[in-house]
Every structure is written in C-alpha cells, then in structure tokens.
Amino acid sequence: MPAPYNLSGRTAIVTGSSTGNGRAIAISLAEAGVNIVGVDLLPGPVNGTVKHEAPTLDLVREAYNVQSAFVQGDVSKEDTWESAVAAALAINGRIDILVNNAGILGKVGPLHECSLAQWNLIMNINLTAVFLGVKAVMPTMLAQKAREGSTRGTIITISSNAAHHGAPDKAPYCTTKGALVALNRSLAVDYGRDGIKCITVSPGIIATALNAKELSDPTKCINYRAQTPWPRFGRVEEVGSAVLFLCSDASDYCNGTDFAMDAGYIVA
Numbered sequence: 001m002p003a004p005y006n007l008s009g010r011t012a013i014v015t016g017s018s019t020g021n022g023r024a025i026a027i028s029l030a031e032a033g034v035n036i037v038g039v040d041l042l043p044g045p046v047n048g049t050v051k052h053e054a055p056t057l058d059l060v061r062e063a064y065n066v067q068s069a070f071v072q073g074d075v076s077k078e079d080t081w082e083s084a085v086a087a088a089l090a091i092n093g094r095i096d097i098l099v100n101n102a103g104i105l106g107k108v109g110p111l112h113e114c115s116l117a118q119w120n121l122i123m124n125i126n127l128t129a130v131f132l133g134v135k136a137v138m139p140t141m142l143a144q145k146a147r148e149g150s151t152r153g154t155i156i157t158i159s160s161n162a163a164h165h166g167a168p169d170k171a172p173y174c175t176t177k178g179a180l181v182a183l184n185r186s187l188a189v190d191y192g193r194d195g196i197k198c199i200t201v202s203p204g205i206i207a208t209a210l211n212a213k214e215l216s217d218p219t220k221c222i223n224y225r226a227q228t229p230w231p232r233f234g235r236v237e238e239v240g241s242a243v244l245f246l247c248s249d250a251s252d253y254c255n256g257t258d259f260a261m262d263a264g265y266i267v268a
C-alpha cells in the first residue's frame with residue numbers, strides 16, 4: 001500500500017461486519033493493515049441466501065495477518081458497545097476508526113401502514129445505534145494522541161442516497177439516513193477541533209441482502225438502472241475502497257462532508 005493508505009497497527013470497530021458492505025469494509029481496512037473488531041448479530045450472514053467461505057473476522061486474520069475480534073450483539077444496545085470498546089482496547093489500547101455500517105431497510109410501504117414498533121426498530125438500529133457508538137468510542141478517541149501526521153480518530157457513518165431523495169415507500173429508512181447526515185455535520189463541528197474526522201458515505205444501489213427482494217423485481221431494476229448515468233449497480237468492494245480512502249491519511253482534509261458514491265444517481 002502507498003504511504004497514505006498504509007494503516008498498519010491502527011484499530012477499527014466495524015458494525016454489520018458479517019456480510020454486505022460491512023464485510024467489504026472490514027476486508028479493505030484489513031488489507032491496509034488495520035486490526036478489526038467486527039460487531040454483528042451473528043458471525044455469518046443472518047440472511048440464509050447469502051453464503052461466505054469464512055466468517056469475516058477469520059478471513060481478515062488469516063489473509064492479512066491483522067488482529068481481529070468478533071462481538072456478537074445488537075448495535076442498538078449499550079452493552080454491545082461496551083464489549084466492542086473493550087475488544088478494541090484489548091488489541092492495542094486505541095480506537096483509531098469507527099465505521100457505523102449496520103443498518104436495516106425495515107418496513108417498506110406507505111408510512112400510515114408502518115406500526116410504531118416498526119418505526120422504532122428502524123430508528124433504533126439505523127440512528128440511535130450511531131449515537132451509542134459515538135458515545136462509546138469518544139472518550140478513548142479524545143484521550144489518545146493523534147498519530148503523527150494524521151488524525152486522532154476517524155468516524156465513518158454509512159448513510160445512503162436515500163438521505164437525499166424521497167425513495168418511494170421507504171419513509172422511515174430515508175428519515176434515518178437523512179438524520180445521519182445531519183448528525184455527522186454536528187459531530188464534525190464538535191469534534192473536528194479535537195482532530196477527529198467525521199464523514200458520512202452515501203452509496204447508491206449496491207446488490208446485498210438488504211435489497212435482494214427489491215432487486216429481484218425486474219421492473220424496479222430497469223427503473224433504477226435507467227435513472228443512473230452508469231447503468232449498473234455498485235459492488236460492495238467499491239464501498240470498501242471508498243471507506244478505506246476516507247479512513248486513510250490521503251483524505252485528512254475532509255471533514256463533515258457526505259461522500260456520494262452512486263454513479264451519479266442523485267445528480268441525474
């Protein structure tokens with residue numbers, strides 16, 4: 001890896017690391033030398049239609065010779081975060097990177113048919129969990145020294161292009177993703193002065209378990225493709241490499257911004 005992308009010895013917590021974008025993010029960071037603490041409901045994919053050769057944390061340890069740990073838990077619960085912070089500190093006493101990636105699409109359909117329980121579930125997993133994650137890692141990030149020529153810490157939060165347009169029948173999901181962009185701006189202002197870089201990433205359509213049901217509908221697929229200047233879906237590896245860039249020293253003048261990676265969908 002060229003110097004700004006060589007992150008050897010740094011430690012990251014990546015949520016939703018077992019599959020999809022989170023697995024790809026963990027792999028990209030590990031390839032750059034980052035120790036990984038993965039957090040997820042299960043070590044392997046929750047959705048039975050997705051298969052991987054090895055659980056993410058085993059794969060990164062064996063392929064990239066980094067340290068790794070898996071914390072099984074729900075990101076919307078505080079005790080999951082206590083375990084994740086303890087696992088990261090046990091590696092080398094630092095938390096250099098937090099990637100808030102875990103998320104659900106939740107109830108799809110008209111908002112008036114969404115129950116309060118369904119609404120609260122989406123809010124808790126997609127939004128409150130990010131508040132809990134920031135709250136959990138911040139004391140460590142603030143207390144640690146900045147690495148030479150680098151930041152004191154980096155927080156990447158995976159939003160969505162659904163933050164920026166009214167994706168049909170997904171009002172609760174869009175609400176959480178828009179709120180993450182707003183939350184990130186405040187984090188960047190409040191903690192930027194301490195040398196902590198905070199960025200959201202807004203992917204377009206990436207084929208994963210999250211949207212497998214929708215993408216199995218040929219009409220919707222054709223519509224999505226027709227609305228995108230490059231008429232293809234994104235790959236999880238592309239999310240991984242975007243997050244690596246944003247965690248690397250190559251992007252250290254970026255803060256508070258939202259990084260769109262949607263092939264131009266949102267500007268079309």
Ligand SMILES: NC(=O)c1ccc[n+]([C@@H]2O[C@H](COP(=O)([O-])OP(=O)(O)OC[C@H]3O[C@@H](n4cnc5c(N)ncnc54)[C@H](O)[C@@H]3O)[C@@H](O)[C@H]2O)c1
Nearest residue numbers: 016019020021040041074075102103160205206208209210
């Ligand atoms: N796939 C897309 O098109 C797309 C587009 C934009 C943004 N995103 C965002 O990317 C992120 C990852 O999505 P994905 O497409 O990889 O989905 P995915 O369903 O493939 O993976 C999500 C992972 O998060 C985990 N997870 C879900 N709820 C959790 C909880 N309460 N606690 C711990 N882990 C939990 C799941 O077990 C799973 O491993 C989400 O925030 C999603 O909103 C996805």
